Amino acid sequence: MNDDISKLIEVCNNIYEKRLVSGKSGNVSIRLGDYIAITPTLKPINGLDEKDIVLVDMDGNSLTKGTPSSEVGMHIGIYKKRKDVNAIVHTHSPYATGFSFNYDKLKILEDYCKFYNTNLSSVQFEKPGSKELALKASESIVENDALILKKHGTLCVGENLKEAESLAIFIEEAAKTQFVSIMLNSVKDIK
């Protein structure tokens, strides 16, 4: 199997096992020169084969069999804006996604990567898979390596797959820690 595709599949399995994605949610892609390799639509992200991964050019045309993730436009938009980005991980990880419904800003708990403020930036809700979401996310990613997509999930980018994956794991752990903190503060009066 192609080494890049095998790493992509490995990251898909990792984020599924870590429960950052479930069911048929989430998508992952890598840049391979003038095209990208991306997970397919309507398939669970774990246990994918090389033949399941779809190669797509920068105009969104599929170069292999299969249908790419419905978020392919968002991925292409980001690769066009960020020449330093070679991998994208999009999850619906439960704690961070929970914050995406209830809080405008999820705090960054430690200096993990290039952030310009102490809160995780967010993108206003747009229908998943829509051109509007692709546009807003790719505009916001210019200044951020991680974003909360409101009422939807997380979006993490990196120079390579490992960086994007690590960031997605970190965001979820940071959200979990803040959730526990909020819960503990809310029950402080219980004797």
Ligand SMILES: [Zn+2]
């Ligand atoms: Zn999604």
